[in-house]
Amino acid sequence: MTPNAVSTGSRRTEPGRGSEPGREPAPSRRSVLATGAVAAAAIAGGAPLLTACGADGDTGRKDGTTSGKEAAKILPAYVPSEVVPADVPAAHGSAAGFTRAIPSAELKPSVAEKKGKGGALTVMAPFWGTPPAPDNPYYKAMNEAIGVQAAWQNQDGNVYDQKLGAVLASSDIPDLVVVPGWNLGGKIPSAIDAKFEDLGPYLSGDKVKAYPNLAAIPTDAWQRSIFGGKLRGLPMPASYVTNIAPFYRKDVFDAKGWQLPKSADEFLALAKEITSAKAKVWACADMTWTAWNMFGVLNGSDKALGWHLVDGKLVNRIETPEYLEALEWTRKLFDAGVVHPDEKAQNQGDTSVRFTSGQCLIYNNDLSHWYGKTAEMAAQNPTFAMAAMDIPGHAGGTPQLWATNPANIWSFVRKGAPKSVIEDALAIADFTAAPYGTEERMLTDYGVEGVHHTVKDGLPVKTDAGNQEVSSSWMFVASPAPYIAHPDMPEITKAQVEWQQRMGALTRKSSFYGLTVAEPGRWTGLMNDFEQLEKDIVRGRKKLSDMQQAVAEWKTKGGDQLRDWYKKLLDTTGSAAG
Amino acid sequence: MRKPPTTDRRPRIPLGRRLRRDRTLLLMTVPALVLVLVFNHLPILGNVVAFQDYDPYVSTNGVTAMLESPWVGLAQFDRVLSDPSFWDAVENTLVFFLLQLVLFFPVPIALALLVHSLLRPRIRAFVQAVLYLPHFFSWVIVITVFQQIFGGAGVIAQALRERGHEGFDLMTDPGLFKFLVTAEGIWKDAGWGVIVFLAALAAVDQSLYEAAAMDGADRWRRTWHVTLPALRPVVALLLVLRVGDALTVGFEQLLLQRDAVGPGAAEVLDTFVWWTGLRSQDFSYAAAAGLIKGLVGLVLVLTANKAAHLMGEQGVYRK
Numbered sequence: 066m067t068p069n070a071v072s073t074g075s076r077r078t079e080p081g082r083g084s085e086p087g088r089e090p091a092p093s094r095r096s097v098l099a100t101g102a103v104a105a106a107a108i109a110g111g112a113p114l115l116t117a118c119g120a121d122g123d124t125g126r127k128d129g130t131t132s133g134k135e136a137a138k139i140l141p142a143y144v145p146s147e148v149v150p151a152d153v154p155a156a157h158g159s160a161a162g163f164t165r166a167i168p169s170a171e172l173k174p175s176v177a178e179k180k181g182k183g184g185a186l187t188v189m190a191p192f193w194g195t196p197p198a199p200d201n202p203y204y205k206a207m208n209e210a211i212g213v214q215a216a217w218q219n220q221d222g223n224v225y226d227q228k229l230g231a232v233l234a235s236s237d238i239p240d241l242v243v244v245p246g247w248n249l250g251g252k253i254p255s256a257i258d259a260k261f262e263d264l265g266p267y268l269s270g271d272k273v274k275a276y277p278n279l280a281a282i283p284t285d286a287w288q289r290s291i292f293g294g295k296l297r298g299l300p301m302p303a304s305y306v307t308n309i310a311p312f313y314r315k316d317v318f319d320a321k322g323w324q325l326p327k328s329a330d331e332f333l334a335l336a337k338e339i340t341s342a343k344a345k346v347w348a349c350a351d352m353t354w355t356a357w358n359m360f361g362v363l364n365g366s367d368k369a370l371g372w373h374l375v376d377g378k379l380v381n382r383i384e385t386p387e388y389l390e391a392l393e394w395t396r397k398l399f400d401a402g403v404v405h406p407d408e409k410a411q412n413q414g415d416t417s418v419r420f421t422s423g424q425c426l427i428y429n430n431d432l433s434h435w436y437g438k439t440a441e442m443a444a445q446n447p448t449f450a451m452a453a454m455d456i457p458g459h460a461g462g463t464p465q466l467w468a469t470n471p472a473n474i475w476s477f478v479r480k481g482a483p484k485s486v487i488e489d490a491l492a493i494a495d496f497t498a499a500p501y502g503t504e505e506r507m508l509t510d511y512g513v514e515g516v517h518h519t520v521k522d523g524l525p526v527k528t529d530a531g532n533q534e535v536s537s538s539w540m541f542v543a544s545p546a547p548y549i550a551h552p553d554m555p556e557i558t559k560a561q562v563e564w565q566q567r568m569g570a571l572t573r574k575s576s577f578y579g580l581t582v583a584e585p586g587r588w589t590g591l592m593n594d595f596e597q598l599e600k601d602i603v604r605g606r607k608k609l610s611d612m613q614q615a616v617a618e619w620k621t622k623g624g625d626q627l628r629d630w631y632k633k634l635l636d637t638t639g640s641a642a643g
Numbered sequence: 644m645r646k647p648p649t650t651d652r653r654p655r656i657p658l659g660r661r662l663r664r665d666r667t668l669l670l671m672t673v674p675a676l677v678l679v680l681v682f683n684h685l686p687i688l689g690n691v692v693a694f695q696d697y698d699p700y701v702s703t704n705g706v707t708a709m710l711e712s713p714w715v716g717l718a719q720f721d722r723v724l725s726d727p728s729f730w731d732a733v734e735n736t737l738v739f740f741l742l743q744l745v746l747f748f749p750v751p752i753a754l755a756l757l758v759h760s761l762l763r764p765r766i767r768a769f770v771q772a773v774l775y776l777p778h779f780f781s782w783v784i785v786i787t788v789f790q791q792i793f794g795g796a797g798v799i800a801q802a803l804r805e806r807g808h809e810g811f812d813l814m815t816d817p818g819l820f821k822f823l824v825t826a827e828g829i830w831k832d833a834g835w836g837v838i839v840f841l842a843a844l845a846a847v848d849q850s851l852y853e854a855a856a857m858d859g860a861d862r863w864r865r866t867w868h869v870t871l872p873a874l875r876p877v878v879a880l881l882l883v884l885r886v887g888d889a890l891t892v893g894f895e896q897l898l899l900q901r902d903a904v905g906p907g908a909a910e911v912l913d914t915f916v917w918w919t920g921l922r923s924q925d926f927s928y929a930a931a932a933g934l935i936k937g938l939v940g941l942v943l944v945l946t947a948n949k950a951a952h953l954m955g956e957q958g959v960y961r962k
Contacts, residue, residue: 226921226922227921227922230699230921230924233699233700234699234700234704234705234708235704235705236703236704250922250923250924251922251923251924251925252698252699252700252924253924255698255700256699256700259700259701260700342804342810343804343805345796345801347796405795405796406794406795406796406800406810406812406815407790407794407795407796409795409812409815409903410790410794410795410812410814410815410902410903411902411903412786412790412899412900412902412903413787413790413794424796590923590925593923594728597905597906600902600905601905601906601907604815604905606817606904606905606907606908607905607907
């Protein structure tokens, strides 16, 4: 099991489904290394035309969002940079793919001089797996190269929301705090506004040009980083194409001659054929996330993404017939006994382990698992092969997919931090946001040559020390435009990007795409129970009619008012989706 | 002047002299006292958030935020009491408690009698070790072991399938969950519960057994007339404590299995408070629910204590 692998199986190991119905599992370390964010192409012309709504001055809590002219005032300038041309250029919202290793001698520096002033600062970040020792050689090398003394406080990523809630309520907030979007539940958004510094004075407009790698971050990732009317977040950009890929065991499928399903019915029929409980083989894991995509349900990874303007009226994903159909279909899978029993229990370890061990032949998770699991299995099982199937449309044909957010992890600087600390934090961000083909990127991803990786046949290969110490944490501070680079497996790199491009061509953006929307406090808890209800329904513990009732209650308890609130927001600001 | 001898036989010594005399002893209690004050008593003040619309982020830290959060009177209690999922949690809590009382509570007593009847020290030590050991396993391990044996892909289900029968899945059946929880509890902690009863048994005057045997009492009669009456005060004490603790029926165990059967079957008051408070950050709401739980627990313990007195037992305390 990869140290940073994230399970889809149990709630507590499933950061993607925080307090709201979401469907993005947290990135594993590999996903972080692998996926970047895209968005650039998409956003270029379409900077959202929104203005602040419900904003009530500079301080205090605000609800609403900021874009358009208001946003233009604070967004950093965009100065794209390309050190090495992508082997698979980004298209349809995909990441850029790099399949070649760049020899050390050809790596270019992207940060002119050491930007850090040598100051000490503390950084809190989520970590999945066993974090390295605080003063390990990799951290030291990074600190040395950047010119800072960052002390890392790695916290268990699976329960990061609890830690975050407590830390933000204390008077001892670390200088730099990483916050994933799926942890923005409850009162956290208001805490972001109250507890973190406005970086606008350092980054807005042309000021960002002092940090060239930050200037190369696509604008829509910055747009997502506006909290409470201020540019507070340093983003980790991501492709807006769905990150949930349905993986299948290609080796087994090929051997048995199974064809990939082209519709929901074919999927079920195939699953029945595959399942042989006697031999301890079940067809699939909990496929709810894939069902959302097959049936064209609006994205649930963020509350605002779940709203879409249909014939002049805003509709929420939970009100759509597709939502119920997707649940009904997933329930059929559980009913038919084709889902691995431990998936029903949800508290039994990692789904991907059941997949790699052959107990379960289809599962869905972050696209980065494609490389991660293949690399992990390469040594153990030479015949192992996996691939992501194209998401089938439920009735055959192609599905209607909905865009996810162009950035979903940020780091924030503590409010009241001295200027020198803020500048050191930005120095770290500028370093970790270096693009592929630079010395900074190489150090961040692979550590020090000879210590954390060796170069073999022109390919960097991590050593044991590298596997233990080189971790995602630094990339959470800020990342370049989305990219996927696995020179050791060029075929899989290419396949990942192409999958994103095929899915990206089917992807639309819902009305509030790319915006960070703060709902009024009294309604933030309205959606809390839906995720659990979904799980109960597909597992047969509750009925679809219970969901219909819950939706009816949701409307009367505030859902309809929330609809009006969002409509007003849309009317006064306009849509970002175009 | 002296107090009546029944309450205090010692002559009254001035406070100053007593302090001087007990100085060392008092100093030795200070760390424990501070510990209890800081971690048990001070946080009680935090309960005021139950009467507020508490937002921990309005101020520089969570404590001063209490001063700045608006007061809402009993509104949070209204919300809790009109929340159907709260009442579901109450119902589950009571069902778990009653099942544990009926099925779990007698098991350690029976085991204690069994162990007590073993005379060979080596066998006895071995049995005790086997009984105590599961107590030291964490719930994660206990539940995983249960899952591996009784789960849908567990050993038993798989063995059945290999022989052409239908498999089964005990671990995800919401209807059986209450029994499952009780069974897990017994497996893990019944052995540990033996210790107190064994201590009580060891304190029984052996001459009572001899006298009873002289009077012709057989083994069963000796148990009935000597052993069980000797255990009665301990049983009463533990029963009172257990009833007072009725609303606490296991947190980790239930939290770990909440997903397997859904909150409809597994949510109890403690997990409810955790879920609403920490996961949804509705601290005021969770504090109100916790306060209600505390009050009910207080009433229960007083009632049980009274009942123990009526039955002629000492109970937990006596005025």
